[in-house]
Amino acid sequence: MESYGLANVIQVTAAVRDKLAGRYTFEERGPFPVKGKGEMTTYLLRPAAQT
Numbered sequence: 001m002e003s004y005g006l007a008n009v010i011q012v013t014a015a016v017r018d019k020l021a022g023r024y025t026f027e028e029r030g031p032f033p034v035k036g037k038g039e040m041t042t043y044l045l046r047p048a049a050q051t
Contacts, residue, residue: 012042
């Protein structure tokens with residue numbers, strides 16, 4: 001996943017997205033090939049909207 005990362009952004013898997021749901025927002029990214037895993041969709045973690 002590191003080779004597809006972006007500067008100053010946190011990229012997470014679907015499992016992490018599911019655990020943090022409701023506390024943060026996510027932007028879907030991918031799918032792209034991940035060494036040893038095959039095609040994966042990842043998500044960019046974004047700050048939660050302030051209410």
